[in-house]
Amino acid sequence: MAFVIRNSMEISAGLTVLISCLFLLSNGAEIEDCCQTNNNRQSFTTISKQPYRTSYHFQPSRNWINGVYLSSQILMYNPHGAVFGDIMIWAHSASYDLINWFHLNHAICPSEPYDINSCWSGSTTYILYTGIDANGRQVQNLAMPKNLSDPLLKEWVKFSGNPIMTPPNGVKVDNFRDPTTAWLGSDGEWRVIIGSQSNNQGMVILYRSKDFVHWTKFQHPLYSSERTGMWECPDFYPVSINGTNGVDTSILNPSVKHVVKTSFNSHDYYVLGTYDPQMEKFFPDSEFEGTSLDLRYDYGKFYASKTFFDSVKNRRILWAWVNESDSIQNDIEKGWSGVQSIPRQIWLDESGKQLVQWPVEEVEMLRGKQASINNKKLESGSVFEVSGIIASQVDVEVVFELPELEKADEFTSPGWVDPQLLCNDKNALIRSKLGPFSLLALATEDLTEQTAIFFRIFRGHNRYIVLMCSDQSRSSLREDTDKTTYGAFVDIDPLQVKISLRSLIDHSMIESFGGGGRTCITSRVYPRLATKRGARLCIFNNGTLSVVVSSMNAWSMNKALTGGEEGFKI
Numbered sequence: 001m002a003f004v005i006r007n008s009m010e011i012s013a014g015l016t017v018l019i020s021c022l023f024l025l026s027n028g029a030e031i032e033d034c035c036q037t038n039n040n041r042q043s044f045t046t047i048s049k050q051p052y053r054t055s056y057h058f059q060p061s062r063n064w065i066n067g068v069y070l071s072s073q074i075l076m077y078n079p080h081g082a083v084f085g086d087i088m089i090w091a092h093s094a095s096y097d098l099i100n101w102f103h104l105n106h107a108i109c110p111s112e113p114y115d116i117n118s119c120w121s122g123s124t125t126y127i128l129y130t131g132i133d134a135n136g137r138q139v140q141n142l143a144m145p146k147n148l149s150d151p152l153l154k155e156w157v158k159f160s161g162n163p164i165m166t167p168p169n170g171v172k173v174d175n176f177r178d179p180t181t182a183w184l185g186s187d188g189e190w191r192v193i194i195g196s197q198s199n200n201q202g203m204v205i206l207y208r209s210k211d212f213v214h215w216t217k218f219q220h221p222l223y224s225s226e227r228t229g230m231w232e233c234p235d236f237y238p239v240s241i242n243g244t245n246g247v248d249t250s251i252l253n254p255s256v257k258h259v260v261k262t263s264f265n266s267h268d269y270y271v272l273g274t275y276d277p278q279m280e281k282f283f284p285d286s287e288f289e290g291t292s293l294d295l296r297y298d299y300g301k302f303y304a305s306k307t308f309f310d311s312v313k314n315r316r317i318l319w320a321w322v323n324e325s326d327s328i329q330n331d332i333e334k335g336w337s338g339v340q341s342i343p344r345q346i347w348l349d350e351s352g353k354q355l356v357q358w359p360v361e362e363v364e365m366l367r368g369k370q371a372s373i374n375n376k377k378l379e380s381g382s383v384f385e386v387s388g389i390i391a392s393q394v395d396v397e398v399v400f401e402l403p404e405l406e407k408a409d410e411f412t413s414p415g416w417v418d419p420q421l422l423c424n425d426k427n428a429l430i431r432s433k434l435g436p437f438s439l440l441a442l443a444t445e446d447l448t449e450q451t452a453i454f455f456r457i458f459r460g461h462n463r464y465i466v467l468m469c470s471d472q473s474r475s476s477l478r479e480d481t482d483k484t485t486y487g488a489f490v491d492i493d494p495l496q497v498k499i500s501l502r503s504l505i506d507h508s509m510i511e512s513f514g515g516g517g518r519t520c521i522t523s524r525v526y527p528r529l530a531t532k533r534g535a536r537l538c539i540f541n542n543g544t545l546s547v548v549v550s551s552m553n554a555w556s557m558n559k560a561l562t563g564g565e566e567g568f569k570i
């Protein structure tokens with residue numbers, strides 16, 4: 001029997017709960033009651049010596065993860081190995097600040113369902129998850145906390161009437177998964193959507209329920225689109241049209257727009273639009289194109305993400321699973337794979353055309369020793385090392401002024417160009433007038449190893465074009481890692497705003513936020529020499545024109561408690 005749990009949902013009752021795209025998988029032979037035992041308590045000595053372990057991003061002490069859950073966090077976890085497979089379970093960690101985490105016992109494991117009779121109401125927290133049944137069908141199941149008085153909801157029990165939704169007619173049995181966070185309609189009934197594909201259209205199938213147990217499918221999907229393939233890990237939520245505040249998932253009024261996000265082709269794409277509750281349909285402002293025109297949360301590695309509304313701080317928070325770019329053999333040798341992004345606040349840009357993301361403010365409590373620069377002119381070809389910080393573990397923000405903006409190279413392409421290809425063709429060694437300039441992260445002194453996160457500015461037909469790139473091609477002397485270059489345009493006008501970049505650098509993880517969070521790129525890198533104290537952080541300008549650093553602030557980051565520490569467990 002194979003058993004897969006992917007994703008789930010939240011309804012909160014005092015405790016904010018989010019569960020992201022989760023997997024629970026067992027290939028059968030040995031279904032064990034792993035909930036009785038916690039993670040294999042291995043020696044972490046070897047792990048602490050590893051150069052690629054992150055210091056302030058959440059990752060498992062060992063083995064494979066994907067997925068999250070807030071305040072309490074549930075992770076898809078493989079207790080037996082560093083890669084996907086074996087028996088997958090839901091590991092459970094908790095945090096009071098989204099940055100420091102402690103382990104709890106595993107929440108749900110492959111085992112016979114408990115016998116439960118209970119009175120369920122909409123103010124209770126449930127988990128709705130996809131299971132794969134004995135016939136290989138993807139079905140939706142329900143689990144609930146065993147003890148609602150437990151603030152950490154440590155124990156979960158499965159509903160005796162599972163499954164509660166099975167693949168509808170016209171949908172392949174293996175294309176029916178990942179229920180979203182439910183929302184409450186004005187009729188008092190719950191709505192939930194499930195990722196699917198039918199007749200070559202990616203879609204989210206809409207259901208409703210009065211009691212969370214009996215679900216009725218609507219005739220039509222909430223939204224579907226050609227050119228995308230199967231939709232995994234969908235997300236559907238409102239964003240405030242005139243502020244950075246978040247709103248509860250069930251809010252529907254003229255002050256919000258809606259977001260549909262789906263995961264396909266290894267990326268998390270979204271469209272903005274309007275939710276019409278009478279027609280029970282979502283109308284996007286523009287459809288998915290299946291090209292580089294489509295909006296993405298992040299233009300590097302960032303998958304199976306999920307948001308939740310944090311009612312305590314009135315914000316919506318996004319986070320995702322960030323995959324390794326290392327070989328499977330190396331993942332197995334280092335004993336773990338997968339890292340969670342730093343949680344990001346997410347809101348609608350003033351333009352109404354895209355979302356903006358920024359690391360949650362809590363990450364700033366890890367900031368230690370600081371280095372600053374103000375008003376420093378960077379002549380063509382200059383490289384300036386930021387000293388006094390630990391460059392392998394740093395939060396850096398840099399803002400540039402472009403005194404000779406009008407001399408920027410002309411953008412000569414006749415039509416739209418794929419920005420990732422442009423970054424690949426014009427990598428960090430190719431000089432134009434304005435650019436490349438910005439950061440060299442995890443660099444050796446001679447720069448043979450370096451990850452360049454940089455901008456290039458072009459003069460377009462009637463506006464300037466800002467390109468942001470993350471060039472991994474020189475990130476490691478090792479040959480066996482994925483060094484794909486990432487890139488995207490930043491929708492800002494450099495005549496109006498300065499060009500800014502913030503990067504969270506953490507040994508093998510670099511999360512970069514360009515233009516105040518309008519364009520995000522996350523990458524994984526595995527330097528051989530630029531590790532720990534051997535790593536440097538530089539500001540560079542290799543354009544033929546000079547640029548000015550109006551400000552630069554970098555902070556060494558303290559280590560967060562991410563669960564991998566020996567003995568740190570409640």
Ligand SMILES: *[C@@H]1O[C@H](CO)[C@@H](O)[C@H](O)[C@H]1NC(C)=O
Pocket residue numbers: 147148149150151
């Ligand atoms: C439920 O949790 C509360 C709070 O942790 C605890 O006091 C109580 O004993 C628990 N009840 C059961 C039946 O375990």
Ligand SMILES: *[C@@H]1O[C@H](CO)[C@@H](O)[C@H](O)[C@H]1NC(C)=O
Pocket residue numbers: 241242243254255
């Ligand atoms: C936000 O927009 C709504 C709808 O247009 C309006 O009613 C509300 O006053 C606005 N709030 C702010 C803070 O501007």
Ligand SMILES: *[C@@H]1O[C@H](CO)[C@@H](O)[C@H](O)[C@H]1NC(C)=O
Pocket residue numbers: 266267301302303323324325326482
């Ligand atoms: C995981 O990483 C590999 C190697 O970089 C990549 O090819 C693959 O697409 C990634 N998967 C996802 C879901 O991001």
Ligand SMILES: *[C@@H]1O[C@H](CO)[C@@H](O)[C@H](O)[C@H]1NC(C)=O
Pocket residue numbers: 381382383428429430431540542
């Ligand atoms: C600047 O560009 C030249 C020409 O490609 C290259 O040789 C040099 O290494 C570059 N400098 C930096 C800091 O990247």
